[in-house]
Amino acid sequence: MEGEDAMLLEQNCRYYPSCRKSMWDSSSCGCATAESDTETEWRQHSILPYIENQKYTFGSMYTSREEQGEFIFVQTKKNPGNLAEITCSSGNYWITPGGKRVVLINDDQLKKNCRTKLNYGDKIALLGKVRPRRGLHPTIKHESLNGFFLFKECRRAMERQEGEEPSMPDDEEKVTFTPGQNYLVLSHIFSYLPFKTLKIARLVCSQWDEEATRILKKKSTVVLDFDCRHNYQHPMGSMRLLRYVKEMKNLHPNSLYLRLPPFPPAHRNLEGGKLAVKLVDDLNWFLQLDRSRHITRLNLGGPIFSGFDYKIHLAILKKLQATLCELELAWYFDFWDESSDDFAFLTEDLHLNKLEVFIFSIHADRVPAKVLLAIMSSWATAIQGIKTLKLNCHSNDERNLINCLLKYDKPLPKLEAFIGQSTRQIVLDLLLKLTNPLKTLKLNRLVCLERRENFASLENLIQKHARTLEEFEFIYDVDQQNLEALHLPIFPRLRTLSVGWWKLSDLKICFPSAHDNDDVLDYERHLPRLDALSLSMFPSIHPITASWADQRSKLEIFFPTRDRNGEPIETRCVTLRKLDSRVSLPFARRAWSQIEFPADLPISDMFPNVWNDWMTRRRTEESSPPSTKESLPVAI
Structure with a gap:
């Protein structure tokens, strides 16, 4: 077909291993031929996309793209230089020998400086230079040389989505939606399609191609x-x-x-x-x-x-x-x-x-x-x-x-945003020297807190950007016990808070006190715009257990049920939409495991607008009455 892409195939092995005879020899034993064993004996060497006036040069010495076009290396140790050129013109491929090089098409030698049209199925032999005195040896096996190819049509298999029925007929009369009449509807539908489906949608028509391309550019x-x-x-x-x-x-x-x-x-x-x-x-x-x-x-x-x-x-x-x-x-x-x-x-x-x-x-x-x-x-x-x-x-x-x-x-x-892997002393020094208010601060491992004097420096840093922070993340990995608490300020604009800690660390966090709240977290006052809360725990002993057991003191920081004096309090956060609980499993197939928080914590009441699988299951269990066994009749 004119204007279609073409490909060149080369042989995996040039002689059949049992009889050692040439595969292309007409007098071969018939054990294997290119036609009978194409998939196993031939492999793809190169694809020649059809581009009008495009030139492909075959040889072993590259000079420049302007002179040679798209260059394809062919290993020829004794004959360096350009062996042949293939050009695209008028929907066809044309081959021309390079200089004094010898090119055979179906065992017929091409004339010098004369281009010849290629047809699918042609056998191409790029022999390079042949000495005039010797000429072409009548018994030479061209297929045993480098530069022996089979010219074929390049056909791409249409991609099919998983679950698609291959026998389903294409009935255009059943389609009641015309894409060109409503671009907004088409754009909305395409926004939900996966990446592979969008690539296939480009092939339907020019309108689908235009709309799918616009979305693919972003994805x-x-x-x-x-x-x-x-x-x-x-x-x-x-x-x-x-x-x-x-x-x-x-x-x-x-x-x-x-x-x-x-x-x-x-x-x-x-x-x-x-x-x-x-x-x-x-x-x-x-x-x-x-x-x-x-x-x-x-x-x-x-x-x-x-x-x-x-x-x-x-x-x-x-x-x-x-x-x-x-x-x-x-x-x-x-x-x-x-x-x-x-x-x-x-x-x-x-x-x-x-x-x-x-x-x-x-x-x-x-x-x-x-x-x-x-x-x-x-x-x-x-x-x-x-x-x-x-x-x-x-x-x-x-x-x-x-x-x-x-x-x-x-x-x-x-x-406006800083993201680091570990907050060491030098990183803390840089952050303290910043003058512009930050909106995102991801500190990850607080290695700097190994020095107790850095507690005050870190608190000053957080206080400095508290009014503008919208996303805050840190991992408390200090193993020392009985360290002083980390005092966090009020975050009026914070929407995402992510806190992680090592299992054996002594995490202590305090918030500004009020007349009715002694250092205990009050979401309405301390985090009035919080939308997402993520808590992560890193087990530090063997065997590693994916559980929140023995972490009640840390969880009480974020899910307070009592004040500092032990009196019951009610905690409620109506702005929170996403609550994530993660336990690290470094030696497992998955690095993280979603582990539910302890059942005795009234999380469903604290965060009424959080909906996920385990929260829905917990609400269902809390609302259902306790099961009772039915009394069986007693035989007299």
Whole structure:
């Protein structure tokens, strides 16, 4: 069919193992042929998307994308250079030998500088150069050489949803809804569809394609993982960018996940150097298209072994810097070259004016101190305008960045949200130096409280941002007993509170007292807008038991039934909509387990607007009368 994509197949094994005869030889024993055993003896080598005037060059020496188009590596040790070109024109594929190379189609040699139309089922042999004196050997087995392919039509199987009846007929007369008459209804229906169903819906008609594409832009992320060199070494991997542009031509997602491999110099690794040059050219071509201006979120990572690797990553950032709003760096620094400290890793040309969210996931292994300081200092300067900072790395790596941030008199002046993995002393110092009120504060492990003098510093930090905080999270993991209580202020705007603790820790939390409330939590006064409450417990002894047993003193902090004097009190929170109870199971298949709170706690009365499975079950049990056994008649 004209205009359809095509594929090239290569043989898994070129000789049948029992008789060692050529599979394509007409005088073969007949044990196996390509027609009779296609699935087991042939494998997919590459897909050639049909794009008008697109050129595909086969060879072993890549020069440039402008000259060769989409380049496909074919291993030819003795005949480097371009072997052949395949072009797309007028709905067909045409093949032309490269220079003086010999190309056979169904054992017929093609003329030089003359293009020939390809038909499905053609056998292509790219022989390279043949010496004039020898010519073509009459008994040569072309299928035993690299560059022997079968040209076939590329057919994609239609995806089918789970539970769909394959025998169900398509009866268009039963459809009573016309999408084009009400875009609001169509958009509302599509908003509930899963991701795979939305991709299939794009194939129905242009109107469905337009509406599904709009939703897919928000939900989808372009994943380009070239971290492993073998992902780009095979032709299927090296053509991923071209295939993506063809198949997703009108879909421009806002999110890009990009993992790059190390780029070895050509003199050190000849094959790797050629692949690196092609990958860099392909990325530059891909990012120069119109789709690059739609990317607002970027997750960029991969190993960096030299200054050349780092400069390639920076070049990608510079191409996307005008639109980036969220950036995660997941680099792994390990400089093998001792001369790496001669490189200047500066980012003066990097202007992330629209960047609001920065996620730091960098790990540095063997990096000279001078180079590491230059890298971290430059990034500390580049992210001064962000609103959200997330530290997703080891403590040593986060220390490298925070030390550079602490050199500023007013670091991160626009920061509104901070998310860390552990609140160590250096993290606490940075938070105390912030001047802008925070809306989100996720401290996770409070390692800084191992020093008792930090209790007051942490309380001052929380008090400083209490009026603006909307989300607050921390994990109390101090094993020391009989420590002083952590005094929390009133949170007038807090909507989400997440508290975790180790089982053996002595968690004590106090809230501001009132004339009728002595340090006991009063939701209406202390947390007037609380919408979600999450409590997590981490068992710290073996065997690990998924239970809230022996945690009554901690639960009383959030579910108070008595005041400090032991007198009964009534607690009620009408704003809460979500109550989550989690117990950590580190050695189980699931990391967390949803464990109900003790049955004697009047949680259903405390939180009348919380509805979930276990809360509904508890309300049902509380409302049902106790079961009584029926009296049986006594025989006389």
